[in-house]
Amino acid sequence: MTSLGTASAAPGEIDTGRLWVGETRDGTDIGLPVAVVNGAESGKTLYVQAASDGDELNGVGVIQRWLPELDPDAISGTILVTGIVNYHAFQVAEHRNPVDDTKMNRVYPGDEEGTSSERIAAATFEAATRADLAVDLHQGSTSRMINEVRVRCGRRHRRHQSCLELAKVFDCGHVLDQKGPDGQLARAAPDEGVPTIDPELGGCVGWDEQSIEYGRRGLWNVLKYYDFVEADAALSTQTRAGGFDQYGAPAGGLVDFEFDLGERVERGETLFSITDVFGRVKETVTADSEGIFWRTRRLPQVATGEYVCSVGTNIDSY
Known part of the structure; x- marks a missing residue:
């Protein structure tokens, strides 16, 4: 028993x-x-x-x-x-x-x-x-x-x-x-x-x-x-990823992502842009290192400093 x-x-x-x-x-x-x-x-x-x-x-x-x-x-x-x-x-x-x-x-x-x-x-x-x-x-x-x-x-x-x-x-x-x-x-x-x-x-x-x-x-x-x-x-x-790079919003507005979850990201590529409500780009954020687009916030609106997304880094296979 x-x-x-x-x-x-x-x-x-x-x-x-x-x-x-x-x-x-x-x-x-x-x-x-x-x-x-x-x-x-x-x-x-x-x-x-x-x-x-x-x-x-x-x-x-x-x-x-x-x-x-x-x-x-x-x-x-x-x-x-x-x-x-x-x-x-x-x-x-x-x-x-x-x-x-x-x-x-x-x-x-x-x-x-x-x-x-x-x-x-x-x-x-x-x-x-x-x-x-x-x-x-x-x-x-x-x-x-x-x-x-x-x-x-x-x-x-x-x-x-x-x-x-x-x-x-x-x-x-x-x-x-x-x-x-x-x-x-x-x-x-x-x-x-x-x-x-x-x-x-x-x-x-x-x-x-x-x-x-x-x-x-x-x-x-x-x-x-x-x-x-x-x-x-x-x-x-x-x-396999050995860690994360996390990205916050450098300005307030609406987030437009350039990648889908699971896609490979190269260093320097644009991850997302932030626009105002009229579609004018205020800021763009690029990848610090190569990796995999791992996680994002669900809602498009952000305030300055809010979490936006994560990229899995130190990638290998096993």
């Missing part, structure tokens, strides 16, 4: 339940939706979670579509799932936990006696570190972004190659291989020996079906490659 919160499944079974993490202001219990898929045969353990940021919903869409496809009789090993991590932010469609104004993916490994976010992080971190592999489903918030996977442990980490392999298996086509901020699950779990990746499934308001399909297919690739199911997983060459 394998349990996560109130979900408990014998070999060959699936069960869903709640992982209790505290109470609301009226004393109502807070339970994160969790699932256990206990394969008929023994094997590795995979942990998957979504909605660490409450407005990043593509990961929830992935789990909604992927979990019903799983047949525990055809699985070797165990799959642990937390369908919604940032419970409070999800309820109000916000990025940060409104109870303590905290970004959840900055407080791992958490504290079971700490703030609201720290308690949730501690509970989900305990689940993640029971696994052999972990996948933390994200998206680029509500901005526009390519589908990519992030390896956040840093290139000198002892689990770096294992994390990089997992990112390649997930196969979004693009990988950001850059050490992440303290408090990310994909930073903290490798310290406990668990290869962990952070797929960033596009960026949208609500959810995007193409990005959800990337995530659903990626999780199936993981199951195939790591022998949870009997099937072959073909590995594709990934385009």
